[in-house]
Amino acid sequence: xxxxxxxxxxxxxxxxxxxxxxxxxxxxxxxxxxxxxxxxxxxxxxxxxxxxxxxxxxxxxxxxxxxxxxxxxxxxxxxxxxxxxxxxxxxxxxxxxxxxxxxxxxxxxxxxxxxxxxxxxxxxxxxxxxxxxxxxxxxxxxxxxxxxxxxxxxxxxxxxxxxxxxxxxxxxxxxxxxxxxxxxxxxxxxxxxxxxxxxxxxxxxxxxxxxxxxxxxxxxxxxxxxxxxxxxxxxxxxxxxxxxxxxxxxxxxxxxxxxxxxxxxxxxxxxxxxxxxxxxxxxxxxxxxxxxxxxxxxxxxxxxxxxxxxxxxxxxxxxxxxxxxxxxxxxxxxxxxxxxxxxxxxxxxxxxxxxxxxxxxxxxxxxxxxxxxxxxxxxxxxxxxxxxxxxxxxxxxxxxxxxxxxxxxxxxxxxxxxxxxxxxxxxxxxxxxxxxxxxxxxxxxxxxxxxxxxxxxxxxxxxxxxxxxxxxxxxxxxxxxxxxxxxxxxxxxxxxxxxxxxxxxxxxxxxxxx
Numbered sequence: 001x002x003x004x005x006x007x008x009x010x011x012x013x014x015x016x017x018x019x020x021x022x023x024x025x026x027x028x029x030x031x032x033x034x035x036x037x038x039x040x041x042x043x044x045x046x047x048x049x050x051x052x053x054x055x056x057x058x059x060x061x062x063x064x065x066x067x068x069x070x071x072x073x074x075x076x077x078x079x080x081x082x083x084x085x086x087x088x089x090x091x092x093x094x095x096x097x098x099x100x101x102x103x104x105x106x107x108x109x110x111x112x113x114x115x116x117x118x119x120x121x122x123x124x125x126x127x128x129x130x131x132x133x134x135x136x137x138x139x140x141x142x143x144x145x146x147x148x149x150x151x152x153x154x155x156x157x158x159x160x161x162x163x164x165x166x167x168x169x170x171x172x173x174x175x176x177x178x179x180x181x182x183x184x185x186x187x188x189x190x191x192x193x194x195x196x197x198x199x200x201x202x203x204x205x206x207x208x209x210x211x212x213x214x215x216x217x218x219x220x221x222x223x224x225x226x227x228x229x230x231x232x233x234x235x236x237x238x239x240x241x242x243x244x245x246x247x248x249x250x251x252x253x254x255x256x257x258x259x260x261x262x263x264x265x266x267x268x269x270x271x272x273x274x275x276x277x278x279x280x281x282x283x284x285x286x287x288x289x290x291x292x293x294x295x296x297x298x299x300x301x302x303x304x305x306x307x308x309x310x311x312x313x314x315x316x317x318x319x320x321x322x323x324x325x326x327x328x329x330x331x332x333x334x335x336x337x338x339x340x341x342x343x344x345x346x347x348x349x350x351x352x353x354x355x356x357x358x359x360x361x362x363x364x365x366x367x368x369x370x371x372x373x374x375x376x377x378x379x380x381x382x383x384x385x386x387x388x389x390x391x392x393x394x395x396x397x398x399x400x401x402x403x404x405x406x407x408x409x410x411x412x413x414x415x416x417x418x419x420x421x422x423x424x425x426x427x428x429x430x431x432x433x434x435x436x437x438x439x440x441x442x443x444x445x446x447x448x449x450x451x452x453x454x455x456x457x458x459x460x461x462x463x464x465x466x467x468x469x470x471x472x473x474x475x476x477x478x479x480x481x482x483x484x485x486x487x488x489x490x491x492x493x494x495x496x497x498x499x500x501x502x503x504x505x506x507x508x509x510x511x512x513x514x
Contacts, residue, residue, distance in 0.1 A: 121134065170223075
């Protein structure tokens with residue numbers, strides 16, 4: 001499973017160390033082949049090939065998109081299924097079919113990990129170390145899967161079962177904490193524990209409930225991440241129950257779902273349009289052409305900005321498309337807007353493209369990008385580590401492992417905490433000078449100027465920093481940073497050295513109180 005001749009790179013060493021696991025993967029693969037029930041796409045492959053050829057899009061991605069679109073009519077029918085048990089069966093059967101169509105026999109890997117998690121949690125739920133066991137099991141299996149993919153399909157962007165494993169790892173690790181939190185006997189001691197109690201489950205779900213959540217068709221392909229209690233309360237309509245009267249009233253969600261669908265299609269149109277107009281920009285090789293290398297520093301920054309932004313469009317498309325499908329099924333209800341009185345369906349929002357692209361600091365950028373993955377990291381890593389500094393670096397480390405083992409991921413995640421800290425120092429030292437005495441209201445002309453400058457600094461540095469995420473390998477990533485004179489790292493280090501000794505201005509109101 002992991003051995004391949006003729007590749008002279010560090011993965012050879014890793015692959016050799018993982019050689020003892022080859023029989024396990026071989027056994028799972030044999031099981032997967034046995035469980036494969038043949039072509040069940042009803043001619044979808046031929047349609048995907050034709051569509052892919054017409055828009056110059058890979059066939060596997062076209063098939064993936066079509067299945068995400070198929071979620072909508074299936075989710076619309078989901079609301080008419082008469083009972084929670086039948087809804088579980090409906091979700092499970094469709095989820096199995098969706099994964100079979102998209103990933104073939106490889107979907108059995110996900111079943112193997114999910115079944116192992118259920119057994120481990122059931123047997124060790126009374127142990128305080130149970131979540132650690134699941135981290136080792138789920139993250140360990142995904143780690144081997146990432147290394148296997150990286151070794152066999154080096155630098156490939158093809159869709160395979162690791163996409164499924166990434167979403168599943170989020171669910172399974174969160175599930176372990178849901179069970180552990182449900183077994184607490186002491187009342188919540190702080191706000192974090194109060195939040196954890198709202199997601200805890202008091203008893204083990206039945207196998208049907210568990211696997212229908214794992215494979216529910218509206219979240220299995222592209223997420224977003226949601227926890228088992230959210231799914232169960234949506235299925236049995238508990239989330240729609242009025243706390244005062246006990247009446248169950250399910251608000252309309254069709255318009256909210258269609259809005260997310262149309263919004264996603266806008267980003268897809270932008271993505272296709274830009275790649276059609278500038279096809280050379282759609283490949284990483286462009287950054288090493290004479291046209292790019294010979295351009296000025298400012299031209300390079302501008303081109304990196306545009307190319308990275310267009311690259312993100314396809315993620316906005318997929319996340320919003322998946323979000324709309326979940327909303328159509330009834331997931332994501334977030335109460336009633338106190339101002340308008342209308343129901344809110346943003347409980348599983350996974351991205352806010354406009355607010356991310358216009359973010360004025362690293363914190364806002366991280367909040368509005370891949371929001372549900374951020375929620376998973378916050379709930380299962382950051383809030384579980386008592387030391388705040390270790391929690392920050394631990395969160396970035398887990399995020400890097402979750403993405404895979406290409407050096408580009410670690411170049412980003414090692415740099416990000418430092419740049420985030422520097423940005424916080426600069427904000428604390430500089431921002432007060434642009435505010436009035438109350439420390440909240442912006443000064444005329446000065447605060448808008450500050451906002452523009454911080455926006456430019458944030459977006460330029462972020463686009464510089466994330467390039468290795470796209471290039472993946474070490475050599476091209478470090479080479480590209482060199483074309484930009486490592487300005488992000490050098491500038492951040494100089495800013496830190498200059499800003500750190502300066503006094504932090506205090507609000508005049510606080511000074512008067514003292």
